[in-house]
Amino acid sequence: GMNILFIVVDDLRPALGCYGDKLVKSPNIDQLASQSIVFSNAYAQQAVCAPSRVSFLTGRRPDTTRLYDFYSYWRVHAGNYSTMPQYFKENGYVTLSVGKVFHPGVSSNYSDDYPYSWSIPPFHPSTEKYENDKTCRGKDGRLYTNLVCPVDVTEMPGGTLPDIQSTEEAIRLLNVMKAKKQKFFLAVGYHKPHIPLRYPQEFLKLYPLENITLAPDPWVPEKLPSVAYNPWMDIRQRDDVKALNVSFPYGPLPRDFQRLVRQSYYAAVSYLDTQVGLLLNALDDVGLSNSTMIVFTADHGWSLGEHGEWAKYSNFDVATQVPLMFYVPGMTTSSASQGERAFPYLDPFSHIVGSVPQGQSKKMVELVSLFSTLAELAGLQVPPACPETSLHVALCTEGASIVRYFTSSEDELQKEEGGCGGTDRCYKEESVAFSQYPRPADTPQWNSDKPKLKDIRIMGYSMRTTDYRYTVWVGFNPNNFSADFEDVHAGELYVMETDPNQDCNIYNSTLHGHL
Secondary structure (H helix, E strand, C coil), rough: CCCCEEEECCCCCEEEEEEEECCCCHHHHHHHHCCCEEEEEECCCCCCHHHHHHHHHCCCHHHHHCCCCCCCCCEEEEEECCCCCHHHHHCCCCCEEEECCCCCCCCCCCCCCCCCCCCCCCCCCCCHHHHHCCCCECCCCEEECEEEEECCCCCCHCCHHHHHHHHHHHHHHHHHHHHHHHCCEEEECCCCCCEEEEEEEEHHHHCCHCCCCCCCCCCCCCCCCCCCCCCCCCHHHHHHHCCCCCCCCCCCHHHHHHHHHHHHHHHHHHHHHHHHHHHHHHHCCCCCCEEEEEEEECCCCCCEHHHEEEECCCCCCHHHCEEEEEHHHHCCCCCCCCCCCCCCCCCCCCCCCCCCCCEEEEEEEEHHHHHHHHHCCCCCCCCCCCCCCCCCCCCCCCCCCCHHHCCHHHHHHHHHCCCCCCCCCCCCCCEEEEEEEEEEECCCCCCCCCHHHCCCCEEEEEECCCEEEEEEEEEECCCCEEEEEEEHHHHHHHHCCCCCHHHHHHCCCHCCCCC
């Protein structure tokens, strides 16, 4: 069996060269993409950290994990579900967690689900605790807790940053595994570009402010139902945003500050890219890039001013869409000959040439499919599809493996999808991705971004097909986790062909009633 390197990034939308972004410099991730199958339509099941991670690590949707906030542990609150790393551990792999893989805290039992999921206690960088301290130097020379936070790394506590420490630990573990000749599942979770946008200041040089545009649609769409809007409370609490005195809930942020946020997000992505580059280069160093498959993804996206919104917390593509690529030696690449490097480190400051994905699939896919997909790629038995209610089923998954999309041409797949492929729930028409987001009320309020379970009154269920994004906001009872589809508070329908940015909601227009 092959080793697995599972890289998950916090709040990374597909702002990458390999996804066609002309501005972003991400040569190392692009190099990985050039030897991978890249999914251009991959979606998270809920656009917030803990629910998304618990969903893809257990292979169950948020309605089954019953986690829509940060405050419950699925094994206690829902069911004793096996996780993807636990399944690999039970099948003879040494499973290792570095950085932010599970969301820390109560939602992973204050232990990142150790010892169920991991062979040794997970590693967290020692400087993680300074993430929200005053480490950003203002124009006046004083320190602040800013959103936009380029730093001199030598001035930081410990002289480093969490993602740098995570890369070093992951490289150390690769060397240990190589020496012990043990088959491993190594998960590495990077923090950036999650806020605060704190990264080594030299990365700003890659993005001169005059090259930074605003979002194509930096206003709140006229027909957006108020329940769909998220008021980006988390960034309002940062010193630099607080100083702007932005009105609640719609803002907007001043345009020059919007540019600074976008500039720093891109700079943080390039910083992340260097960390990924160092990690993959180390995989070459230990001679394991031929026998290790690599998955690269994120827990959800992040809105950079689109629809007048910032942060995640919504059902729009900018919040739900993630990068997703699989490097499988011998499958997505011909095996490199001995001694040939698959991943030489590329310096974003000097590297100019872009590289294109090895293979690309436009199929709609979901992160909830990761568990079964990795099991199949590793040659393990694929966990069975979950029955309708699966609270008492320890091992099953609600996301079918997407390995079938790796090689077949699009035409063959059309024929194939007529059959059910052995899963209980089968969508005969086309691939669909589902996401959802809870709200406490019909209008934006202080807890609209992250309502606690007891305060949830409405659930926005959303489906994305090739042609449409369709969302209904329905009544939800948090006491018995039930949605009432008769009680529709609002709806959204976007036609992707004419409205790729999802600005023109035609849900209430009678012309489209047939849809």
